[in-house]
Amino acid sequence: MDRRTFVLGGLGAVVMPRRAAAYPFSLGVASGEPAPDNVVLWTRLAPSPLDADGHGGMPSGDVPVQWEVSENESFGTTVSAGTVTARYADAHAVHAVAGGLRADAEYHYRFRAQGHISPVGRTRTAPxxxxxxxxxxxxxxxxxxxxxxxxxxxxxxxxxxxxxxxxxxxxxxxxxxxxxxxxxxxxxxxxxxxxxxxxxxxxxxxxxxxxxxxxxxxxxxxxxxxxxxxxxxxxxxxxxxxxxxxxxxxxxxxxxxxxxxxxxxxxxxxxxxxxxxxxxxxxxxxxxxxxxxxxxxxxxxxxxxxxxxxxxxxxxxxxxxxxxxxxxxxxxxxxxxxxxxxxxxxxxxxxxxxxxxxxxxxxxxxxxxxxxxxxxxxxxxxxxxxxxxxxxxxxxxxxxxxxxxxxxxxxxxxxxxxxxxxxxxxxxxxxxxxxxxxxxxxxxxxxxxxxxxxxxxxxxxxxxxxxxxxxxxxxxxxxxxxxxxxxx
Structure with missing residues (x-):
């Protein structure tokens, strides 16, 4: 939901939080370079990826992006997680090295940024x-x-x-x-x-x-x-x-x-x-x-x-x-x-x-x-x-x-x-x-x-x-x- 309405007590006061940023994960997610204990996770924040300036509709500041890895698609248990900075100078591209993983195992991953959650990706480690x-x-x-x-x-x-x-x-x-x-x-x-x-x-x-x-x-x-x-x-x-x-x-x-x-x-x-x-x-x-x-x-x-x-x-x-x-x-x-x-x-x-x-x-x-x-x-x-x-x-x-x-x-x-x-x-x-x-x-x-x-x-x-x-x-x-x- 972009915004929520809260009714506070009996006063009927309505608080309208600021609208969340536009969905930034328009380019999906990816992973690569599998090693026995880690894998590289990728995304890029770009709500308007076809903008002519090449910055995908993002403002000039850097943005923190959270990532998490789980052994299942429901993310009931997180096995590796962290935060990486998506930098304006890099077109807000993210390359996170997710470590602490088991060898020869399948995992799922996703990102969070600006109040949104990315699609889920499937990846695996090498033996x-x-x-x-x-x-x-x-x-x-x-x-x-x-x-x-x-x-x-x-x-x-x-x-x-x-x-x-x-x-x-x-x-x-x-x-x-x-x-x-x-x-x-x-x-x-x-x-x-x-x-x-x-x-x-x-x-x-x-x-x-x-x-x-x-x-x-x-x-x-x-x-x-x-x-x-x-x-x-x-x-x-x-x-x-x-x-x-x-x-x-x-x-x-x-x-x-x-x-x-x-x-x-x-x-x-x-x-x-x-x-x-x-x-x-x-x-x-x-x-x-x-x-x-x-x-x-x-x-x-x-x-x-x-x-x-x-x-x-x-x-x-x-x-x-x-x-x-x-x-x-x-x-x-x-x-x-x-x-x-x-x-x-x-x-x-x-x-x-x-x-x-x-x-x-x-x-x-x-x-x-x-x-x-x-x-x-x-x-x-x-x-x-x-x-x-x-x-x-x-x-x-x-x-x-x-x-x-x-x-x-x-x-x-x-x-x-x-x-x-x-x-x-x-x-x-x-x-x-x-x-x-x-x-x-x-x-x-x-x-x-x-x-x-x-x-x-x-x-x-x-x-x-x-x-x-x-x-x-x-x-x-x-x-x-x-x-x-x-x-x-």
Missing amino acids: AAGDAGRELTFLFASCANFEAGYFTAYRRMAEERADLVLHLGDYIYEGGPKPGHVRQHLGPEILTLADYRRRYGQYKTDPDLQAAHAAAPWLVVPDDHDVEDDFAGTERLDNIPALSASQWAARRSAAYQAYREHLPLRPGSRLYRRIRWGRLATFHMLDTRQFRDRQACGGLWKACADANRPGRSITGSAQEAWLLDGLAQKQGAWDFLAQQVFFARQVTARGMANMDAWDGYRASRDRIQRGWVERGVRNPVVLTGDIHTAWANNLKADYADPGSATVGTELVCTSITSRGDGAASTTVPNAASNPHLRFYSDRRGYTRATVGAARVRVDFRGVDAVSRRGAAVRTIRSFTLRDGRPGI
Whole structure:
């Protein structure tokens, strides 16, 4: 109730308390970064999230926000609680680390602020470091263009009630509105911090996205559209719209600030980081966008000799060393490399390849593949987004020799909406030139992985349409990965 009337004694005096502030939890709640004893809880206070100034209708002051965690949805017993300050400088975003939790356990959480209670979210902790834990079910997805369709796949992800969700980039798209699309972006192409905050506000008001966040903890890494299409490191692939060097640097900085504000990332953490799931799995979250060299030959699909240059890197040398060091630790039965762009070789009959993907950084790919082989990594699995279609690929010691050893597996999720409804075809493009590419689907959706010590069941899940609301989801194809036997 916004206000209450109290009748005091027999005097009939009426007291009308001040009206409560407008409902601030319009963007829902989220959790992420599960550890054995804690998890990150997120919300942002924004009663008017589409305001052009990017502050969501909030006043300029800071606001205290209470959070609480319970073992049940009724919140009969609180197991962890605290207060955090939502700061005006951070667009009143909240990142609370809820500690004191049991390992490998499910919890519910909520927030209170300005006289209101948030929706309830479901989350969970990781198993203890030495514990294999239960079977793990995680979903992974990418590329949710608001304009390209409805977020039905997010709704279906919420209904899975998985243990964990990975988002591999392109959480938002930066462009202005385009005629003929299912929905339209608000405002022109985003350039400033206020623009990015407003765009996140538009995306996060979507009820299907809110449901997916509230259903499970997330691990996230950004890609290009979270900043600008096809940028590389500190370089732009083009200059549209025209920006000076200082304007581009400011845009890039604003994009990453807004990303951190709106996702359930651990405060102060790097975007490339490692998350352990007991003795069962290790997630190596990679950043293939911020530290890469510029794309070879200045374009996307090329036959380009420069792509073979030994010094080129898509991760940067520091991240590459960090990855190989982490793989050598063999902390889990399965090592998942969660990253953004197509990893396996994919060439046309004329030798053209995607210079924005690992094919444009072949020495980098070779060093990492050889690195995990030399370190005896038993089950390396690359998880990929970006490409707007689903794939399952064998990773080869020598892609020019189909008979060479299979040294790993790549699973590529399709997009949430980008590319529109798609088609029913599962014919692998360029199959004759790439016999290691084993599966393809052009439907929108996500991928589900059920992880046990001896095997991983992989289900490619798709919806038939995103141009209308409410399409059902179905499994298009399933595969089993077996311990110690790399490949599909």
